[in-house]
Amino acid sequence: MDELRARIAELQARVRDVQVRLDLPALDRELADLRSQTEDPDLWSEPQRAQALMKRVARLEVTSRTWATLARAIDDAEAMLELAAEAAGEEQAALLAELGTEVTGLERQFSSLEVALTLGGEYDDHNAVLDVHAGAGGTEAQDWAEMLLRLYLRWAERRGMRSEILSITSGEEAGIKSASIRIEGENAYGLLRSERGVHRLVRISPFDSAHARHTSFALVEVLPEIEATDPSVEIRPEDIRVDTYKAGGHGGQNVQKNDTAVRITHLASGIVVTCQNERSQAQNREVAMQVLSSRLVARELERRELERLALKGVHIEAGWGNQIRSYVLQPYRMVKDLRTSAETSDTAAVLDGEIDEFITAYLRSQMVLAEGVE
Structure with missing residues (x-):
């Protein structure tokens, strides 16, 4: 009692x-x-x-x-x-x-x-645009990137969120070089921003006849979805270059005969976005403009956050320097978050989208950090 x-x-x-x-x-x-x-x-x-x-x-x-x-x-x-x-x-x-x-x-x-x-962040209640990029290492890294893509699609499905592949570039033998997906649901961006960074995989390679252990890397980027008409983002026609090309499905399937895929380059920042999943060029352009708006906002958010943390002496590596999580399948099984020390030996569940434990641990750590730097 x-x-x-x-x-x-x-x-x-x-x-x-x-x-x-x-x-x-x-x-x-x-x-x-x-x-x-x-x-x-x-x-x-x-x-x-x-x-x-x-x-x-x-x-x-x-x-x-x-x-x-x-x-x-x-x-x-x-x-x-x-x-x-x-x-x-x-x-x-x-x-x-x-x-x-x-x-x-x-x-x-x-x-x-x-x-x-x-x-409660400015864009936490927005939908998310999540990109996966294979690191150096050819087929092994590209297969890992595809495993991560499936992980996030399964996570969205488990949470009852809607997901859509915006663009995908297949690997030469297996896997993907990169992919961009849209995830629609409550607090999608606020939850998934915890996944930004480099994800490391250690396993016995299925592509190596010598059955050697390989280490592969993939980069995950997460953006809040911003409408192209959002007043906080101004994109003038002269600020961009638009290219069109033939869209093709994963593995070369369902190649379009017309130039329906769209690539937009933001000249000032060098940001490039593509969309090939919609049925018409106009639809792909609309989605690509939306993703470009999201990238521009995300870049500004990152600049502000790094500036704020730098004033408090907190340093965070950007891009490929920011390794956040390790997935070890050989010689033992363990997924460990390097920022929070959250870990589990149930690697199969994690790779099937069960990552809420890691998301929650990260959000808790950010709550403590915020209290310390305000």
Whole structure:
């Protein structure tokens, strides 16, 4: 009983701490102000502003309601504990068993909600564009890149998110040289931004007749999906070069006879995006422009973040210098995140898309880091 009392008290203290950090009274005032704005009859004359406003209202409502509900549930658990203290024998044992299950559930709920607090970034609620690039090493690295692509497609499927391959470049013998996919779902970018960096694979190569152990690398990039018409991004016609070419399926299948695939080069930054998955050139161009907007925003976000962390003495390597996770299949089985030390020996599950453990560990580490550098 004393253990349950201590767990409930700790939960109450942690919830109060979060409520102070959230500043719920200020949040409720903002919510009231935003609700009054939604009553403006001219609101929908600016659809983008209206949609952003409604999304903000919905997010604040969920935050306010969820934490208030959790606090009440913990108080109810405390009251139930007092009832159990007054009971005796089998009745008390039954109440304590029920309460133990309830408190465990509340602890898990708190943990989940606490992690969700890290998903309040400017673009965290956006869909994501995820790119996979094979490293040096030919077929071995290209096969690893395709394994990673499947991992993220399976992750999206497990979460009930919609995924779409925007472009893919096949390897000469197996695998892929690169691929770009769009993942649509709640907080897709906020969750997947934890996957940015270099992923390392160690295994016995299926392509080596000597059965030697090989190390392969692949780079994962994650961007928030930004509409091409977003006012935060201005792309003038003279800023880009557009090339068209024939689209082909993975492995050379379903090659189009017409130039439907589109490649857009942003001249000032050198950013190149392609799209070949849509049925028409116009559709591919529209998607490519959207991805270009996303890349430009992501570049600015990265610049700001690196600048902010540099002021605090925190250094993060960009691109191929930022190795984040190791997947070892031989001589033992282990997936380990090099940033958080989260690890598992269930490599098959991870490669089948079960990466939430790593995502959660990363988000928790960022929560601690944010508290230390603010």
